[in-house]
Amino acid sequence: MDAAAMLREAVLEHLHSRQWRAGHRIPTERALGEQFGLPRSAVRRVLQDFKHKGLITQTVGSGTYVAEQVQAALSGLLAQAPAAAALAVSPAELISARQVLEPALIEMVIGNANAADFARMDQCNANAEAASSFEAFEHWDGQLHEAIADAAHNGFMSSVFRLVNEVRAQGEWGALKRRSATPERRLEYQQEHRELVAALKDRDALRAKALCLAHLAHVRSNMLGY
Amino acid sequence: MDAAAMLREAVLEHLHSRQWRAGHRIPTERALGEQFGLPRSAVRRVLQDFKHKGLITQTVGSGTYVAEQVQAALSGLLAQAPAAAALAVSPAELISARQVLEPALIEMVIGNANAADFARMDQCNANAEAASSFEAFEHWDGQLHEAIADAAHNGFMSSVFRLVNEVRAQGEWGALKRRSATPERRLEYQQEHRELVAALKDRDALRAKALCLAHLAHVRSNMLGY
DNA sequence: CTAAATTTGTCCGTATGTATT
DNA sequence: AAATACATACGGACAAATTTA
Numbered sequence: 001m002d003a004a005a006m007l008r009e010a011v012l013e014h015l016h017s018r019q020w021r022a023g024h025r026i027p028t029e030r031a032l033g034e035q036f037g038l039p040r041s042a043v044r045r046v047l048q049d050f051k052h053k054g055l056i057t058q059t060v061g062s063g064t065y066v067a068e069q070v071q072a073a074l075s076g077l078l079a080q081a082p083a084a085a086a087l088a089v090s091p092a093e094l095i096s097a098r099q100v101l102e103p104a105l106i107e108m109v110i111g112n113a114n115a116a117d118f119a120r121m122d123q124c125n126a127n128a129e130a131a132s133s134f135e136a137f138e139h140w141d142g143q144l145h146e147a148i149a150d151a152a153h154n155g156f157m158s159s160v161f162r163l164v165n166e167v168r169a170q171g172e173w174g175a176l177k178r179r180s181a182t183p184e185r186r187l188e189y190q191q192e193h194r195e196l197v198a199a200l201k202d203r204d205a206l207r208a209k210a211l212c213l214a215h216l217a218h219v220r221s222n223m224l225g226y
Numbered sequence: 227m228d229a230a231a232m233l234r235e236a237v238l239e240h241l242h243s244r245q246w247r248a249g250h251r252i253p254t255e256r257a258l259g260e261q262f263g264l265p266r267s268a269v270r271r272v273l274q275d276f277k278h279k280g281l282i283t284q285t286v287g288s289g290t291y292v293a294e295q296v297q298a299a300l301s302g303l304l305a306q307a308p309a310a311a312a313l314a315v316s317p318a319e320l321i322s323a324r325q326v327l328e329p330a331l332i333e334m335v336i337g338n339a340n341a342a343d344f345a346r347m348d349q350c351n352a353n354a355e356a357a358s359s360f361e362a363f364e365h366w367d368g369q370l371h372e373a374i375a376d377a378a379h380n381g382f383m384s385s386v387f388r389l390v391n392e393v394r395a396q397g398e399w400g401a402l403k404r405r406s407a408t409p410e411r412r413l414e415y416q417q418e419h420r421e422l423v424a425a426l427k428d429r430d431a432l433r434a435k436a437l438c439l440a441h442l443a444h445v446r447s448n449m450l451g452y
Numbered sequence: 453c454t455a456a457a458t459t460t461g462t463c464c465g466t467a468t469g470t471a472t473t
Numbered sequence: 474a475a476a477t478a479c480a481t482a483c484g485g486a487c488a489a490a491t492t493t494a
Contacts, residue, residue, distance in 0.1 A: 028479070039463055044480085058480070059471075072313075072396060086385035087298075087305055097382040100333050104326035156323040156393070159312035160386055166305040167382070170298075254459060265483050270461090286460045287491030 007036045007046050015055060015070060024066045026056070086163050091173045095220045098164065102216065103209045105161065108152035110205050117151035121197045129190050134181060142169060144193060148200070180222045192218065233262045233272050241281060241296060250292045252282070279303060312389050317399045321446045324390065328442065329435045331387065334378035336431050343377035347423045355416055360407060368395060370419060374426070406448045418444065 014020040027035070033043045047064060050056045054073035058064045067073060089097075109117075124147050128140035142165045149161030167173060192215045199208035220226070227235075240246040253261070259269045273290060276282045280299035284290045293299060315323075335343075350373050354366035368391045375387035393399060418441045425434035446452070 030479085040480095041463060063471095063479075085388075086382055087302060089381040089385070093380050094382050096334070097380050097386075100330035100383075101327070101386075104330040107326050108322070154319050154323050155315040156312055156320055156390075157326075159308040159315070159389070160323075160327075162308040162311075163305060163385070164382075166301060166308065170301045256459085267483070284460065285491080286489060287458075289459060289491090 003036050003038050004042050004046055007032060007038060007043065010036075011046070011050065015066065015074070020066050022066050022068045022070050025063050026066065028063060087167060087170065089167060091176050091223060094164070094167055094173060095216060095224070099213065099216050101160065101164075102212050105149060105152055105157060106200070106208045106212060107205060108154060108157060109148060109200055110203050110208065112153040113151040113200060117147065118197065118201050120147040121151070121200070125190070125193055125197060128193070134178070137186060138169070138177070141189070141193075151200075176223045185222055188218065189215075229262050229264050230268050230272055233258060233264065233269065236262075237272070237276065241292065241300065246292050248292050248294045248296050251289050252292065254289060309389060309392075313393060313396065315393060317402050318450060320390070320393055320399060321442060321450070325439065325442050327386070327390075328438050331375060331378055331383060332426070332434045332438060333431060334380060334383060335374060335426055336429050336434065338379040339377040339426065343373065344423065344427050346373045347377070347426070351416070351419055351423065354419070360404070363412060364395070364403070367415070367419075377426075402449050411448055414444065415441075 011020075011026070014026075020026055026032075029040050029043045029047065032038070032047075033040050036043075047056065047058065051058055054067055055070055056064055057067050121144060124140050124144035128137050128144065131137040131140055145161060145165055145168075146158070149158050152158070168177075192211065196208060196211045196215065199211055237246075237252070240252075246252055252258075255266050255269045255273065258264070259266045262269075273282065273284065277284055280293055280302070281296055282290055283293050347370060350366050350370035354363050354370065357363040357366055371387060371391055371394075372384070375384050378384070394403075418437065422434060422437045422441065425437055
């Protein structure tokens with residue numbers, strides 16, 4: 001292990017074991033360099049990385065301090081793992097997940113959506129229908145999904161469906177979608193989107209869920225062939 | 227805007243617009259410094275950040291190249307935004323989301339879980355009941371949630387509920403939980419967990435959903451007082 | 453095949469601005 | 474108010490690795 005890695009480990013160990021708590025002042029860059037046999041520039045790189053991750057703060061003329069939200073930053077690093085893993089899911093898995101997640105979302109939307117939310121959905125539909133390119137249509141399709149998710153007025157649900165959108169916009173799913181796209185199917189999707197938004201406006205949960213599941217079955221059939 | 231920020235924007239724009247594709251060699255550090263009026267150290271800071279994010283690779287003696295997986299890295303950056311936003315949701319919002327997400331999860335678990343999944347749930351329950359500290363109990367409580375989510379055998383659902391766990395383990399929720407924890411409530415939670423797993427084993431969707439909602443109502447009452 | 457030129461990686465010396473004493 | 478300590482920024486120099494002549 002190289003000296004910079006040892007410095008990394010040592011600082012993280014002090015933070016994790018709470019020997020250095022929030023607000024504690026840690027040794028100066030020159031002192032750390034002396035202790036680990038490193039030039040100041042190498043110490044600075046390590047500390048800058050930690051600062052960028054929110055573990056420490058550095059104030060000119062004063063020193064280097066453990067950040068107040070150090071434990072939040074430490075677990076925040078762990079929270080990025082689920083997002084990375086989600087990007088690797090297959091189209092079949094994502095459709096299965098959407099088949100149970102979107103009815104749940106509709107439940108919340110019908111309870112919480114207001115006129116502004118519906119106006120945003122209509123605008124997304126209008127933009128999608130006016131789109132001249134496949135990419136533009138895809139963009140407004142994704143925006144419609146976000147508008148519906150935000151209409152639940154729940155931050156966690158919004159995050160979940162933004163994650164769905166990221167997976168949809170990328171990798172395997174994106175390639176499949178391009179291969180299965182036709183003008184006729186786009187027209188059918190537009191019609192289904194319109195009907196879904198209408199059902200949401202009517203606060204008709206049963207109809208909205210049925211339309212949603214029918215749309216997903218349609219997408220699955222077009223993309224996966226079953 | 228700062229000159230370093232302009233360099234950042236320019237490189238990202240070239241990457242996003244596919245003017246610089248995977249494997250393409252981008253200008254040297256000295257050339258970029260000349261072009262943007264920056265010292266080489268500042269250029270190196272920007273490039274090192276991009277390198278750590280997986281957008282570029284640098285080889286000594288040769289130059290700086292666009293990474294092969296640059297598209298995956300770019301969308302990976304976007305996917306981290308929803309995860310970061312999710313960490314900021316309030317306990318009330320998270321409970322509301324769980325009230326619609328967990329019944330949906332149970333639907334999938336009952337259709338896909340196998341004996342190994344149930345054994346893992348039992349092990350989590352046993353470890354939680356044997357836990358001597360509040361932290362250990364919380365750890366195995368979280369592991370039980372992950373075991374149930376993984377029993378759906380759907381990567382996206384696993385990611386969503388790992389995200390739930392991250393929020394639960396942190397920030398506002400964590401503080402509320404510590405304040406509202408008592409030995410009596412822990413015993414009640416253990417009983418409810420046992421009953422839920424039993425209902426899952428019986429493939430009794432209605433009972434499992436009812437138990438799940440009752441548990442969530444219990445948690446909400448203890449933590450939020452209503 | 454050899455040698456020179458190019459490029460990234462690392463380090464140092466100095467100057468500057470800022471906060472503490 | 475002055476002095477000191479500190480982090481930061483910059484330019485230069487050298488080493489290591491690769492490409493080119």
